[in-house]
Amino acid sequence: MKLYSTLSYTFIVLIINSSIAFSAEPESCQQALQKGDVAQALSTAKSTLAVNAKDVDTLLCQGRAFTASQDFNSALDAFKLAQLNASDSTQKTIAVLLIGNAQLSLKQPDLAIASFQQALEHAKTSNSATYVRASHLALGNAYFNQQQFEPALAQYQALNKLDANDNERGESFEKIALTHHKMGQHDAALEFQIKAFMMHEKSGTLDQYAHSSIELGRYYGQAKQYIRAENTLNKIIKFAKEQGGAYYEAKGSCVLGIVKAAEGEKEAAKALVEYAKSIAKSTQDKSLEEEINQETQGLL
CATH class of the missing domain: 1.25.40.10 (Tetratricopeptide repeat domain)
Structure with a gap:
């Protein structure tokens, strides 16, 4: 069960890394986090947010850095601020997906499922197949971990319909199985x-x-x-x-x-x-x- 939560979070982070234009500055939060320097990521995020407290990308990065340091309450606060200041459906989807994962880490599965459902609606609004797929995956895993197998199956079947290659199809078929x-x-x-x-x-x-x-x-x-x-x-x-x-x-x-x-x-x-x-x-x-x-x- 823990593995499915970890896989959901890893998949979401991979999508975020491919969609956010990271700053080229070596001291940026995103750059530090990619290098695995959590302390530096938190430090630079704090400095950036002191200048612009509504910087969504930095809030998301700060939340991920808190997650890496196992401070899930602080991560949840950062992700909620990111959601509050998000300017489009894609940013809202990312923020709410990460909110859901923080809630799972805090053993709040019902809240997490509600967050993932909200993320799915945002993703559909932005017409992003990538984030719709990520939302179905997160929902499926959350239901599965709660032993709610029928709704989990429905989510994995929806996920399977969005698969774009054999690797994704293999993973979806295995979850359905x-x-x-x-x-x-x-x-x-x-x-x-x-x-x-x-x-x-x-x-x-x-x-x-x-x-x-x-x-x-x-x-x-x-x-x-x-x-x-x-x-x-x-x-x-x-x-x-x-x-x-x-x-x-x-x-x-x-x-x-x-x-x-x-x-x-x-x-x-x-x-x-x-x-x-x-x-x-x-x-x-x-x-x-x-x-x-x-x-x-x-x-x-």
Whole structure:
């Protein structure tokens, strides 16, 4: 759930970075923030706002710098001032999207959803497909994190209609598949994960390809198509081992263990899970070890 919130914020920031004309001055807030110098970004933002307290780009930058320093209340205040002083629908959309993300960080999901809905309306007013898509993504993730899967699915389906390339289609199909999975709709989950896999196999990164392969194997297993599940998972385990991808080798082995358990092959399942855990321990990946433990709790 935390990952989906992070992805929404990262996607929004990428859009902002591509749409704002950053100052060429080395001491500008935006330049400092891009370099990762949060203290300098806050300092220059304060100086700029002392001269012009209504500078929207600087207020947005200040809010993002506060976000980077985990000061979400101050970030929210900055984003609200940016919204108040925004001169057009695009600036309002950006401000309200960032307000929503700050509210999520402050554990105010209902307020965040209302903000994302407001951002969607602003984006439609400005006729910006990019920001309409960002708003649907933020709404979908917010609903998903609240386990409101039906409205999340509607948002991801709307997102999918705006996809402009195979990468975006792969990501949207995967979100739709996961939501169907959470709703217990295994055939639909498999249908969309196959689509996601095809997009990532053609145009995705190695990480996207590996992740989509593992989830495809998982959904084949849940649809009781065990031979396809095993073939898919064995293929990605072999690929990960050859590429030095210990994380995906472990994840693939873990999911294959789950499939074997569903087939009644308890000893094979136990061996695969133990192998996955051994990889996590040897790579000192505590997060991966925790994932494996959570996935296999009560399995054997």
